[in-house]
Amino acid sequence: MVTITAAVARRPKEPLTIEALDLAPPRPDEVLVRLTATGVCHTDINYRDQIYEIDLPVVLGHEGAGVVEELGDQVEGLVPGDHVVLGYSTCGRCTLCRSGNPAYCVHVPMLNLQGNRPDGSSAFGGDVRSHFFGQSSFATHAVVPAGNLVVVPPEVPLELLGPLGCGVQTGAGAVLRSLRVPAGAALVVFGAGAVGLSAVMAGAAAGAHPIIVVDRVDARRALAAELGATATVNADQDDPVAAVRDLTGGGADFAIEAVGKPTVLHQAVHSLGAMGVCGLVGGVGPGVKAEFDWQHVQLNGITIRGVIEGDSVSADFVPQLIDLYRRGRLPLEKIVRFYDLADVNTAMADADAGLTVKPVLRIAEGRT
Ligand SMILES: [Zn+2]
Ligand SMILES: [Zn+2]
Structure with a gap:
């Protein structure tokens, strides 16, 4: 004892x-x-x-x-x-x-x-x-x-x-494991908290481009830019869907919803282009409903996918994340x-x- x-x-x-x-x-x-x-x-x-x-x-x-x-x-x-x-x-x-x-x-x-x-x-x-x-x-x-x-x-x-x-494994794993974002893919991350920014760092490490971050807080968007975002959108000023479609020339390949709000999920799904994949990472309580345009999802072959803990097997993935940290690709101290x-x-x-x-x-x- x-x-x-x-x-x-x-x-x-x-x-x-x-x-x-x-x-x-x-x-x-x-x-x-x-x-x-x-x-x-x-x-x-x-x-x-x-x-x-x-x-x-x-x-x-x-x-x-x-x-x-x-x-x-x-x-x-x-x-x-x-x-x-x-x-x-x-x-x-x-x-x-x-x-x-x-x-x-x-x-x-x-x-x-x-x-x-x-x-x-x-x-x-x-x-x-x-x-x-x-x-x-x-x-x-x-x-x-x-x-x-x-x-x-x-x-x-x-x-x-x-x-x-938990948090870093969730965001980084969403990009590297759940969605398997490849080099050159257009990635948009909604929410620049710890999970969203971990997704940004992982996206940068994977070579995604562009990497767009949508968040309302100025300091968080600035930090996102420091960590690898190539463009940021202030959701209070601009329509994120229009901005992402513009910045990607038609829609992102991958979207991460790291806020946990139905309105944000709607934006994430509608930011996607053909064959786009949206990962639901933000946490919500039971019974929360979200909506999106059925035809947009169907005609574009969009996938909406739940993600827990970045699909990580911690024993394998934590050492990979430490390797990224040591190479300066996952600057946790920031x-x-x-x-x-x-x-x-x-x-x-x-x-x-x-x-x-x-x-x-x-x-x-x-x-x-
Ligand atoms: Zn957690
Ligand atoms: Zn089990």
Whole structure:
């Protein structure tokens, strides 16, 4: 048993509270990780606010990076001291897992989104739920299923790598894995948050051209241009569909909807030219409907495709993303701003207000 510090979501839409909790030792297939940093994702905010439902109280956080501290009896292939990125939980046994599509594992909701282990137990022992996305990483330590961990090279700054486990993997994976955007393809990204900008960086690395970014916030469009966008559109000033069709000479080959709004999805679909593919990446609650012109989609052979976690197999894709980072193609430091764990509520507010693209909580003993 270790006593840890964690940010606990106790009531809907209210600030998280920093608390001391007892964390049980890892089970035979689990690992105790001392967290170095953890990203704040809009999904955490949506769970705090109960846009996505989860039983409270819970420790949120699902973009952790840290150091292996203690191994369960059956864990192989890891040693204490390993630097790791914490991915999401999958069952590893269903047809989707076995066919290399773990993001669509039939057990993903049960394993990640209810809090606690599949048997209902919490690593905190009491009523506070653990194992959110298999990790609950708004904390100094987490007990994590060994299969979620991706070992990363110790010389790469660990504090930047947590978002590779969700937001960055989602945006970059949408481009490189789900849509497989080839060199020379016209790509438009709606929404220049962490996921959208990760898609931009991946599009630039893939050689897409042009890369158009649609966003309302001036600073985000400027950052998009720095990260590889060849043109940007202010949706408050210009009609994005007309602008994209103009900039691409008839319509984009690929569109990424990274906002999560029906009106934006409509624009994304209508920005596409013949045989265009739209990836739905933005998160929405249940029951949201969107519409588009049937004939436009049909006559142009357009595909609209849902994307979760960029179709990533974290064990393979996180190392590829680190390789891109090392080659300067995924400059994570340009989208990240650091906060202390104790300032998690400021980090969430800044993300919500669009002031920070990707807040990352730095977690060090004595700093909370
Ligand atoms: Zn599965
Ligand atoms: Zn996320």
